[in-house]
Amino acid sequence: MGRSPCCSKDEDLKRGAWTAEEDKILIDYIRVHGHGRWRNLPQKAGLKRCGKSCRLRWLNYLGPDIKRGNISSDEEELIIRLHNLLGNRWSLIAGRLPGRTDNEIKNYWNTNLSKRMKDNKDHNKETTTSSSNPKHPQTEPTPFKIDLPVIRTKATKCSKPLLINNNAQQSTPIPLLLDASAAAAGSEANNNKNIVSSIASNHKELLSKNYNSNDEFLPFFSEDDDKEILSMTDLLIDDYCNLTDADGGLNDLLINSDVSDLCYEVLLSPYSDQPTTIFSDDILNQWTHSYFDDADDHINHDDDSIVDRHCHQSNDKEIE
DNA sequence: AACTCGTCCAACCGCTGGATA
């Protein structure tokens, strides 16, 4: 589709770093008129800037919720985990880090973490090749290596305002429990199925306690008072899962089985620009703290997937 | 002091896809 560029290069528009004066003009304008309609905003505000540039400046720098300052170690660990899970889905990752922008996280990853990952990987290779004795397997793998298949969601806008029902959030942590014995014994494909089935069935059970809605629907409600229930068919999610699955059964499971909707809800977020409930805050906190606080533990469990890992913890708690 | 080099990060760019006329 042909579309004229947002800002013609011929136009006498300013580029490059923003001045404090420009910032003030933009802030003042948005304070009065709100943001949106970025194309017309510069003209109305009296800025010689491209609308896109204004939007970027606001979203990445001037916005009231932007958190400045260094990335904390907790945030860093969360970024690493989410990147393992989501890949370069910076906006999704940013959605889990309040006050951080996708641009900031992307920059941080590219300048700090990707290098560290590479170093860890190289170090891993060296130690792996040097340890020839099978009776003494490598005991110091990289703490950041997590071979969980990346889940990719399409970053789509959602025209219908969806709110995660507060009751649902209160019901967290979502019981991401996995049959540990099955996970330990099964093939990769079976593991994936077990993971999805287990997540779904546990979540389904949880939801059934809180909702009387039909299983075909998810407990998402509109902002309207009439609490319209929206089916997941209203949500556009494709390329939804990149999990490896030898016999294709996982996709079938996701698409055809009665747990598919719940898998969508548990694994994927309908939002691209909002904090998501892919995993509950409790779970993310557990990942951050439980996993990394105990160095010996995480070293020994390096090959566990995130879900596996969490499931072990959950099962341990249950046993206790 | 002057220069080079590497790093960081704000900003830019091209593209996508939903919304709309």
Next chain:
DNA sequence: TTATCCAGCGGTTGGACGAGT
């Protein structure tokens, strides 16, 4: 149905800055 608008995404660029020589 089509063309255009618009917001958003992710990759890339380039200027500022500090460290090293």
